Amino acid sequence: MSSAPIHAAPYTPAGDHVVLARLPQAQRALAPPAAPLDLSAALALARSQIDYASAQGDPRFLGYAEATLAPFSQDMSSPAANLLMARIEQQRHQFARARHRLTRLLEQSPNQGQAWLMLANIDRVQGRLDEARQACREAASTLPPTTVLLCQASAQAITGQREQAYRTLQALASSPAAPQGKSAQWLDTLSAEMALQQGRLELASEHLRDALQQAPDDPYLRYLQSDLWLANDQAEAVIRDLSTWQDREGALLRLAIAGQHLEHPQAQAWRQDYRARMAADQDTGRQRHLREHARFLLEVESDPQGALTLARENWQQQRELADLRLLHASAVAADDQATLDQLQAFVDRYQVDDAQLTQPAKGASE
Numbered sequence: 001m002s003s004a005p006i007h008a009a010p011y012t013p014a015g016d017h018v019v020l021a022r023l024p025q026a027q028r029a030l031a032p033p034a035a036p037l038d039l040s041a042a043l044a045l046a047r048s049q050i051d052y053a054s055a056q057g058d059p060r061f062l063g064y065a066e067a068t069l070a071p072f073s074q075d076m077s078s079p080a081a082n083l084l085m086a087r088i089e090q091q092r093h094q095f096a097r098a099r100h101r102l103t104r105l106l107e108q109s110p111n112q113g114q115a116w117l118m119l120a121n122i123d124r125v126q127g128r129l130d131e132a133r134q135a136c137r138e139a140a141s142t143l144p145p146t147t148v149l150l151c152q153a154s155a156q157a158i159t160g161q162r163e164q165a166y167r168t169l170q171a172l173a174s175s176p177a178a179p180q181g182k183s184a185q186w187l188d189t190l191s192a193e194m195a196l197q198q199g200r201l202e203l204a205s206e207h208l209r210d211a212l213q214q215a216p217d218d219p220y221l222r223y224l225q226s227d228l229w230l231a232n233d234q235a236e237a238v239i240r241d242l243s244t245w246q247d248r249e250g251a252l253l254r255l256a257i258a259g260q261h262l263e264h265p266q267a268q269a270w271r272q273d274y275r276a277r278m279a280a281d282q283d284t285g286r287q288r289h290l291r292e293h294a295r296f297l298l299e300v301e302s303d304p305q306g307a308l309t310l311a312r313e314n315w316q317q318q319r320e321l322a323d324l325r326l327l328h329a330s331a332v333a334a335d336d337q338a339t340l341d342q343l344q345a346f347v348d349r350y351q352v353d354d355a356q357l358t359q360p361a362k363g364a365s366e
Contacts, residue, residue, distance in 0.1 A: 030045070030048055030049050030052055030064065031049075031061075031064050032045070035070070035071070036068070037071070039072055039081070042068050042069060043069075043072075043080050043081065045068050046068040046069045047084060049061045049062070049065035049068060050062065050084060050091070054091060054219075055217065055218070055219070056248075057219055057248045057250065062088050062092060065084065065088055066085070069081050069084055069085055069088075073085040076104060079105055079112055082101055082102075082104075082105050083105070083114055083115060083118070086102050086115070090118065090121070093318070095122050095125070095317060098118070098122055099122055102118055102119045103119070106119070110138075111142050113142030113143035114143075116136070116138045116139035116142075116143075117143065117147070117151055120133075120136045120151050120154075121151075121154070123155075124154055124155050125319070125320055126317065126319055127320075127346065129155050129159060129350055132154075132155040133152060133155045133156070135151075136152045136155060139151060145177075146177060146179045147179075147183060149168065150179070150183060150186050150190065152165070153165040153169055153190055154186075154190055157193060157194050157321075158320070158321055158350060159350045159351050159352065160350070160352075160353060161351075165190075165194065166191065166198075169190060169191050169194075170191070172187065173187055181214075185211050185214045185215050188207050188208070188210040188211035188214070189207075189211045189220075189221065191207040192207035192211060193224075195207055196228070196356075197321065197354045197355060197356075198355055199356075201228060201231060201232055204228060205228055208228065219248065219250060219251075222241065222242070223250050223251070223254060226238045226241060226254045229241075229258075230254070230257060230258065230261070235257075235258035235261040235262050239258050239259065239264065242254055246273070249274070249289060249292065250289075250292060252273055252274050253292050253296055256273075256300050257296075257299050257300055259271070260300055278296070290310050290311075290318075291311070291318065291323055294307045294308075294314060294326055294330060295307070297310065298311075298326070298329060298330055298333060304330055304333030304334040307330040307334075308327075308330040308331060308334040308336060308339065311327040311330040312327065315327050319346070321352075321354060324343065324347075324352070324354070325356050325357065327343060328340070331343070
């Protein structure tokens with residue numbers, strides 16, 4: 001019997017009337033056949049669509065939200081609509097578009113605190129840390145002091161001011177002015193990330209548990225938890241936690257890594273499924289998850305040169321600590337001293353202090 005794979009012929013529907021799939025009721029409510037004509041209704045629907053896209057990792061709903069807002073976001077007449085459009089662009093990693101939209105909005109309405117906050121986050125993600133701190137200061141005239149403090153701490157975390165920022169956050173957490181709701185989750189998440197920078201994995205886990213109590217299904221927190229487990233050689237915990245999330249790309253990546261560590265029976269299936277996701281992103285022109293694709297090539301495929309290529313491309317648009325760590329690891333594995341020298345310049349400029357980086361300028365060739 002032949003062992004060659006069997007490929008089914010592509011299916012072509014007989015016409016537009018053929019139903020290929022039916023959305024669950026909750027999704028149908030967020031994908032009405034026509035967008036609302038009333039601004040307040042459109043804002044409420046778009047906000048729900050964006051929240052759903054973020055919570056479920058489903059980019060289709062960002063497209064629905066964009067269509068919902070289209071009649072109201074062509075000019076600056078509706079700051080709320082443009083803030084939501086900037087949020088869509090930010091989630092798609094269209095940072096230049098989001099920055100341009102926010103800058104135009106702030107030129108006309110400089111007291112839009114949420115716009116300054118979003119601009120600070122975009123600048124932070126892209127490694128413009130001086131600009132991020134300035135945007136936080138600009139937000140101080142309209143946002144609560146605790147929000148501004150958290151904004152500043154998020155920009156300081158990657159720099160030599162990390163210890164000061166961490167102490168400030170812990171003092172705030174135990175004070176009568178301790179934030180509530182989303183701000184409390186933000187504080188706990190920042191604290192976990194800073195403890196991870198210090199190499200204090202158990203402390204990071206404690207902060208992360210506090211954050212997860214407030215948002216148990218938050219994808220970012222669940223993936224950060226899995227990364228901590230992987231760092232602690234607890235791959236079994238990753239598989240237990242994410243096995244029901246195999247339809248999500250971020251979860252599938254971590255399952256592939258954990259499965260390989262354990263030589264799990266499903267390891268090869270997870271690996272092949274993630275390869276298929278990468279190929280689909282490439283073929284369809286969808287926004288690629290460059291950081292995660294590079295990590296897959298480095299940690300699962302043992303392809304440091306391929307990982308380095310994607311990690312470099314990712315570094316051009318995202319410069320968070322996770323991006324720095326990945327590019328460093330890829331450059332060390334590929335013995336690329338020029339890239340390590342570039343990273344050292346960034347580290348020196350912002351006095352980056354991170355336990356996961358061991359002498360970033362010194363590569364495998366030394």
